[in-house]
Amino acid sequence: MTTPLLEMHGVSKSFGASRALDNVSLALRGGEVHALIGENGAGKSTLMKILSGAYRPDQGRMEIGGVAYAPRGPRGARNLGVAMIYQELTLAPHLSVEANVMLGQERVVAGFIRRKEHRRLVAQALELLDHPDIRPETVAGNLSVGAQQLVEVARALVADARLIVFDEPTSSLTERDAERLFEIIERLRAKGLAIVYISHFLEEVRRVAQHYTVLRDGRSVATGPVAGTELATMIGQMVGRDLTELFPRVPHEPGEPILELTELSRRPIPKKADLVLRRGEILGIAGLVGAGRTELLRAIFSLDSVRSGSVCVRGISSRNATPRLRIRQGLGYLSEDRKGEGLALGRSIEDNMTYSALDQYSRWGWLDLGRRKSDAAGWMTKLRIKAISPSQVIGDLSGGNQQKVAIARLLHQDAEVLLLDEPTRGIDLGSKAEIYRLIGELAAQGKAIIMVSSYLPELFGICDRIAVMTRGVLSKARPVSDWTEHSVMEVATGG
Template sequence: MGAPTGEPMLSMREVAKRFGASRALDGVSIDLYPGEVHALIGENGAGKSTLMKVLSGAYRPDSGSMTLAGEPYAPRGPRDALSRGVAMIYQELAIAPHLTVEANVMLGQERTRWGLLRRGEHRRLVGEALALLEHADIRPEAVAGRLSVGAQQLVEVARALVSDARILVFDEPTSSLTERDAERLFAVIDRLRAQGMAIVYISHFLEEVRRVASRYTVLRDGRAVSSGAMAGTDLRSIIAAMVGRDLTEMFPRVPHEPGEPVLDLSAISGRRLPRRADLRLRRGEVLGIAGLVGAGRTELLRAVFGLDEIRSGQVTVNGASGRSGSPRERIGQGMGLLSEDRKGEGLALGRSVEENLTLSALGRYAKLGWLGLGKRREEARRWIEAMRVRTTGPDQRIGELSGGNQQKVALARLLHQRADVLLLDEPTRGIDVGSKAEIYRMIGELAAGGKAVLMVSSYLPELLGVCDRIAVMSRGVLGEARPVSEWTEHRIMEEATGQRSSPPSG
């Protein structure tokens, strides 16, 4: 697709926004045209969310101007922005799970007459929106909470269509979707673009950005540093613009040698998943687990850590064997788990960096029932420096940090509790490419230091780039772990989908 022609649907000119001494936006200008998908790219903290919150009326800019369809645009709040045709689809979906699809679509924009709902008009509007999405499987009378995450996301899109949105902003829309649901979403976006809607697409997955977007803008440190047509653009140049340097080593390799076994799984099965898992993990090794969403990868890690019941089989950690153990016992045996749900399970977002870092080993600072806060603060500062966490200090609320820095604190907690066996579930989900490279280097350094790493990931390039061996889980059964040199993305997907029963050759 060539350069856009005609008048832009939206123009943002020299938009600036400060929070205290921090400059979140420093004179950003961007144009958005009808019938285009414009990718907004940048590291966590680059200013993407702030810019979109200005667009949606959640923030008022300190300076700069906006026009929408040639008219001055300065929304008084999100409801005002929606009434002007600007709709947001956030990563955390705003679905009322107990209500029907129809009620969710019309929520906040109900049609009434003399105080009564015009249900006939509701049915017509919702039916037209769902027909436009071409998803007959999403029924207006269905309870929204029983739908897949991908279908719930399309319910939010239908809500935007009913509001007559002209601009639709997707913020990390595929981070929790299966590959099939992601492709369904891309097809919907293609149809909306073809009908003249202007779409802003925010994602850390650069491969899908290239698939869906026609133009892009890169933000770094609150400034627009690069923009252009996506066609023919090298992803390496986009990454360099994002991080301000050339990431010649996207998957840094830190030399390490596997040693003696520290974790053995023998015929492990859970209440539902996994169905069977046999595995041997060695000290100084990074072992990856691949598989489709729902194959049982997360359930395996949770069972090994003691969060879910083990129905049969045996777990041996550092020589201690048994069928099951509580998380407290596993921590005592030298095991640590990094949850895939960083915000829901992995961190206490309302607490400080220091508290999150030390929560799993508070006994180290206790004496006669009192916590030694000075010693804890000193240890927190040491880990913040060692993990290169960008924070104002140990007392900063962790929810204020970028995703990459939150993940570093979550990793630091495992190391602080002196874990030898690290169970990492989707360790780079939702963080930017620069932070990913840092996490990959840290994983390599942990292995070089003698830690054993068992890592689940849906992003095959990182498994192939970081791991020493890979095992594939399919329908709850874990396959044999083989050296990474024996795998390709294609072979992994064959085994994950049950198309291969014999080991790959060559």
């Protein structure tokens, strides 16, 4: 057994009275991919911020290569061979690939940058990544998200990193880019680098990692080899209980039609969408990233103008509709971009829940803030939202609780048709199961739901019918039993 490259012993960290990490230990060897898994709030990010030098631990010690490791900041950690690839990319989009790779680690002599050495180092790093469409002179902002992520990896290689942390690296990648990333991770492992891989997708963990460690409530509760460990075992270790139903089925029965799309299109996508949605139905829309799924929901909700076709709600077609009209008609839209446009992260829970339907609290130009707070507290109880009070800033909540607040907003505005775009992206397994159960309960109440997802198991797990978007064209919706994951991907790729 080789000596660990990284050892973390008894690491603890508190923020005021909150204990984020409690006596956590982790060992990682060169040439190994070690998955760090756990629910949101389990302490994964805090532990990695300590490793990367962003935080200082309150207690515990760390060693790299048998030598004491206590970086004084991210730059110090990078100088000692530790690099972070964050979920939110940290590139300067207006600079070239070469400039981004060398940013902060320029080779300078007498105040002049050594351009030839820059080109040589960047060329070597890109050659290892084997991604010929990434050119040093290309502006980083013109690359795909997957290619931008590889530029971050190249930056770590130029820094001569011995250990690279990947934090939810596939959350915004296409399936093809994710597969390329897995190949590169394997290539890095084969060269002896140590990799920490953080992901909510346990299928990915089984695909890329050799060992795993589970954090729960700030403690390391389990560690072991990935091979031979059942998925159900990992899930149980993460949530602290047996999660017998990852996709809980709530009985519901589709009723009469409530929403109908007829040859709906806009420039450039969607090109054509025909669909009938019924009350009490969960209809899933699959497809590759960029196929037009998000654009379809935005067109239905009138966030984007349509070129032709119609959207009928309860048999009534409205031309030149606006989002305000759609809300009055009973439609509610949940954006895939929770942080950018789905929530006002600096505002309170009650603000986020009620912004789209404030009229009910207004009288003579004044808002009844007491009744609004009481209503928000009621929704928090119904949806089991974990927070201190309705006045708490929503940015302080976990991703799963933020998503519940976003759904509560649609219910508060009395939406009968819910347009959910990637409703479980970036949240942990326990929270996903709660969101799935909530969606089933809403269908049982007669709500009609369209759910866009890149995660096929959840579409098969909770939907009644599935339609597939291919290059802007929506396929006919068919019962889930008529599809397989293979047939969905075949249609999605134009096969």
